[in-house]
Amino acid sequence: MASVTQPVSRRERLRLATIDEIKQTARDQLDEHGAAGVSLRAVARAMGLTPSALYRYFTSRDELIAALAADGFASLADTLEEAFDLAPRDNHARRWLEVTRAYRRWSHEHVTEYMLIFGTLGLGYTPPASQPCDGTERSVAVLFRCMAEAIDAGLIDPSRFAAELTPALRAELEEWRADTRNTIPPEGLAACLIVWTQLHGFLSLELFGHLPPAIRDVGALFDQQMLDVLLRCGYQGPVDFVPGRQEHGRPE
Amino acid sequence: MASVTQPVSRRERLRLATIDEIKQTARDQLDEHGAAGVSLRAVARAMGLTPSALYRYFTSRDELIAALAADGFASLADTLEEAFDLAPRDNHARRWLEVTRAYRRWSHEHVTEYMLIFGTLGLGYTPPASQPCDGTERSVAVLFRCMAEAIDAGLIDPSRFAAELTPALRAELEEWRADTRNTIPPEGLAACLIVWTQLHGFLSLELFGHLPPAIRDVGALFDQQMLDVLLRCGYQGPVDFVPGRQEHGRPE
DNA sequence: CGTTCTAGAGAACAGTGTTCGCGTACACCG
DNA sequence: CGGTGTACGCGAACACTGTTCTCTAGAACG
Numbered sequence: 001m002a003s004v005t006q007p008v009s010r011r012e013r014l015r016l017a018t019i020d021e022i023k024q025t026a027r028d029q030l031d032e033h034g035a036a037g038v039s040l041r042a043v044a045r046a047m048g049l050t051p052s053a054l055y056r057y058f059t060s061r062d063e064l065i066a067a068l069a070a071d072g073f074a075s076l077a078d079t080l081e082e083a084f085d086l087a088p089r090d091n092h093a094r095r096w097l098e099v100t101r102a103y104r105r106w107s108h109e110h111v112t113e114y115m116l117i118f119g120t121l122g123l124g125y126t127p128p129a130s131q132p133c134d135g136t137e138r139s140v141a142v143l144f145r146c147m148a149e150a151i152d153a154g155l156i157d158p159s160r161f162a163a164e165l166t167p168a169l170r171a172e173l174e175e176w177r178a179d180t181r182n183t184i185p186p187e188g189l190a191a192c193l194i195v196w197t198q199l200h201g202f203l204s205l206e207l208f209g210h211l212p213p214a215i216r217d218v219g220a221l222f223d224q225q226m227l228d229v230l231l232r233c234g235y236q237g238p239v240d241f242v243p244g245r246q247e248h249g250r251p252e
Numbered sequence: 253m254a255s256v257t258q259p260v261s262r263r264e265r266l267r268l269a270t271i272d273e274i275k276q277t278a279r280d281q282l283d284e285h286g287a288a289g290v291s292l293r294a295v296a297r298a299m300g301l302t303p304s305a306l307y308r309y310f311t312s313r314d315e316l317i318a319a320l321a322a323d324g325f326a327s328l329a330d331t332l333e334e335a336f337d338l339a340p341r342d343n344h345a346r347r348w349l350e351v352t353r354a355y356r357r358w359s360h361e362h363v364t365e366y367m368l369i370f371g372t373l374g375l376g377y378t379p380p381a382s383q384p385c386d387g388t389e390r391s392v393a394v395l396f397r398c399m400a401e402a403i404d405a406g407l408i409d410p411s412r413f414a415a416e417l418t419p420a421l422r423a424e425l426e427e428w429r430a431d432t433r434n435t436i437p438p439e440g441l442a443a444c445l446i447v448w449t450q451l452h453g454f455l456s457l458e459l460f461g462h463l464p465p466a467i468r469d470v471g472a473l474f475d476q477q478m479l480d481v482l483l484r485c486g487y488q489g490p491v492d493f494v495p496g497r498q499e500h501g502r503p504e
Numbered sequence: 505c506g507t508t509c510t511a512g513a514g515a516a517c518a519g520t521g522t523t524c525g526c527g528t529a530c531a532c533c534g
Numbered sequence: 535c536g537g538t539g540t541a542c543g544c545g546a547a548c549a550c551t552g553t554t555c556t557c558t559a560g561a562a563c564g
Contacts, residue, residue, distance in 0.1 A: 011531065011541080018542095036288060040521065052523080053543050061521060118460060119371030136462070164480055169472045176466035193463075194477060198446070200462075201453020208370060210388070210452075211445075214428035220421045225446060228416055232484035263510085263562070270511090292552065304554080305512045313552060508563075513556105520551060527544080534537090 019057050021047060023071065026064055030112045038065060065116070072113030073135025079106045080142040092150040093230055093239045099146055100199055100226045104219075107203045114207060118200065137180075143199070144192045147233075148184050155237040156230075158187035165190060191233040198229045271309050273299060275323065278316055282364045290317060317368070324365035325387025331358045332394040344402040345482055345491045351398055352451055352478045356471075359455045366459060370452065389432075395451070396436065396444045399485070403440050407489040408482075410439035417442060443485040450481040 025043045040061050044051045058064040083102030087095035107114040150156040165173070165186060173186035184192065202225055205211050206218060215221055227239055277298050281290045292313050296303045310316040335354030339347035359366045402408040417425070417438060425438035436444065454477055457463050458470060467473055479491055 009531080015541090039519085041519080050544050051521080052545080055522075056542060115371070118456065118462070119367070161476075161480070164476045166469070166472050166476075168469050169467075169476065172467050172469060176464045179464075179466055190473075190476065193473070194450070194480065197453040197457060197477065198450055199453070200457055201449040201451070204370065204456050205449060205452055210370070212428045212431075214431055215421075215424050217418070217420050217424060220418050221442075221445065224413075224416045224418075224421065224442065225449065228413070228446065229484075261562090267511090291550085293550080302513050303552080304514080307553075308511060506564095508561105510561080511559095513558080515557105516555080517553085518551100519553105521549090523548080524546090525544105526546105527542105529542085530540090532537105532539085534535105 015057075022054060022057055022064070023067060026068060027113075030068060030116070034112060035065065035116055038068075040064070068113065069116045070135060072110060073117055073139065075110070075113070075135075076103070076106050076117075077135045077138035077142070079103075080139055084142050084145065092146065092153065092155055092237055093227060093235060096146045096150075096230055097223060097226055099142060100222075103199060104203060104222055107207060111207055114203070118204060119208070140192075140196060141180075143196055144182065144184065147188060147192050147195065148182065150235060150237070151184065151188050153237075155235055156188075156191065157234045157236065158185070158191045160234055161187040161190045194233060195226075195229050198225060202226075267309070274306060274309055274316070275319060278320060279365075282320060282368070286364060287317065287368055290320075292316070320365065321368045322387060324362060325369055325391065327362070327365070327387075328355070328358050328369075329387045329390035329394070331355075332391055336394050336397065344398065344405060344407055344489055345479060345487060348398045348402075348482055349475060349478055351394060352474075355451060356455060356474055359459060363459055366455070370456060371460070392444075392448060395448055396434065399440060399444050399447065400434065400436050402487060402489070403436065405489075407487055408440070408443065409486045409488065410437070410443045412486055413439040413442045446485060447481050450477060454478075 022043060025046050026038050028046075029038045029042060038061070040054055041051045043064075044054055054064075058067070079102050080099055083099045084095065087098040089095070147156065151158065170186045173189045177184060177186070177189060202222060206222075211218065211221075231239065274295060277295045278290050280298075281294060290313070292306055293303045295316075296306055306316075310319070331354050332351055335351045336347065339350040341347070399408065403410065422438045425441045429436060429438070429441060454474060458474075463470065463473075483491065
């Protein structure tokens with residue numbers, strides 16, 4: 001959270017402060033009027049500045065919004081890491097549920113930022129190459145750590161995926177493993193991708209309003225899917241369904 | 253595709269023609285510059301019209317874009333229904349694969365429209381209530397029909413979901429079944445929601461560039477996940493993995 | 505034929521992102 | 535401490551945008 005050292009002069013510190021103020025003001029507008037409603041002029045107005053003054057800190061509006069998205073992803077990663085550390089280490093299903101619930105909670109508390117990250121960015125066009133903005137990798141890393149430790153503990157046996165993977169796909173998963181320097185076998189990575197897909201798919205449908213309106217207890221459905229996907233990945237430890245009350249029904 | 257009858261006067265026909273021309277011009281801009289890059293003035297310019305003239309046909313820019321989204325959804329529904337009808341009726345896994353592949357193909361051929369539908373709509377803010385714009389229901393209906401027929405054929409036994417559903421959740425699923433007038437039991441609807449989540453989650457991650465770059469053969473991963481989710485829902489019929497070449501690796 | 509109404513033009517307003525040139529006050533260095 | 539450079543902010547300007555008026559030519563209808 002806090003910066004590591006203070007290698008900055010007073011000048012630099014003020015500069016970083018104004019950058020933060022700009023981003024915070026923009027975030028407020030983001031929450032109020034959505035991604036398209038973030039206006040440089042409005043930000044400047046709220047700060048008592050001239051529009052052109054903002055160009056000392058961001059070269060364009062798109063860069064500002066990209067910075068917001070990067071910050072959002074980092075915030076999500078922080079939340080996930082915290083949830084991971086707080087969750088019980090011995091109950092892998094429970095920890096998985098806690099982490100994914102934290103994910104969902106974050107997405108509800110930062111709807112616009114979530115849409116900024118996972119929806120079209122509100123920018124002119126979508127950035128084709130996913131810049132691995134650090135937050136991305138950290139976030140998925142937490143999810144994958146849940147899987148990896150469950151595998152290591154012998155509670156998940158992803159060997160059933162072996163038959164489903166083509167040789168080429170297996171090779172690419174191996175390559176990916178080498179890139180990210182983790183120790184999960186290709187079958188485990190396939191499992192990781194499945195749970196990550198399921199998690200993201202659910203929240204995406206929920207936040208964009210595509211879940212059936214009859215479902216009011218969305219949290220219960222979420223828990224069901226998150227625990228079910230774990231079971232379907234070969235998890236063999238104890239699972240307590242209907243665990244604890246869910247705080248969030250529907251957003252708003 | 254074609255209109256049912258011709259209850260329109262000549263005047264009305266011309267009007268519909270210009271509406272179509274406006275939408276097509278806007279679609280071109282959508283593909284080129286993204287959702288945020290659709291400009292009423294540019295559309296008017298391309299058509300040799302005055303900006304204000306467009307307001308005879310759409311009350312605002314947002315309404316134009318909403319119309320584009322609705323059309324997109326309808327187009328997706330058409331594609332899915334066609335794929336469903338063309339697929340073999342006896343091999344449910346195969347049909348499921350064909351339908352989901354058609355879904356993916358459509359999303360690749362209509363990236364911007366997909367993002368318009370499932371990402372933030374490029375509008376000022378996201379419409380909180382998902383207006384059931386007909387295309388939505390038709391699209392998911394096709395997916396659910398795949399499941400329903402597999403259940404009816406005795407090839408899917410979703411009873412294992414029974415233990416995962418809370419009583420409240422089960423009641424809401426019953427309610428939803430009554431709303432949509434289908435015959436799928438609550439456990440089957442839970443299965444439907446899982447496959448729908450998995451499918452949408454995958455495409456959303458892929459299109460927004462969040463899949464690991466090492467995966468080049470995205471189509472193979474897609475097939476694997478789509479068949480796997482079917483198995484995880486209790487499908488017990490024959491499944492042939494590595495079925496046929498996939499035409500699409502990565503978009504672009 | 506006369507009336508009605510519609511498609512479109514054209515101007516105007518408020519707002520936007522972005523660029524450029526000009527001061528000025530502050531941080532740094534000799 | 536005094537001079538100097540530079541980062542900062544201002545203000546005007548340009549080229550856009552969505553949207554709303556008023557007004558007119560012309561087609562459709564009775």
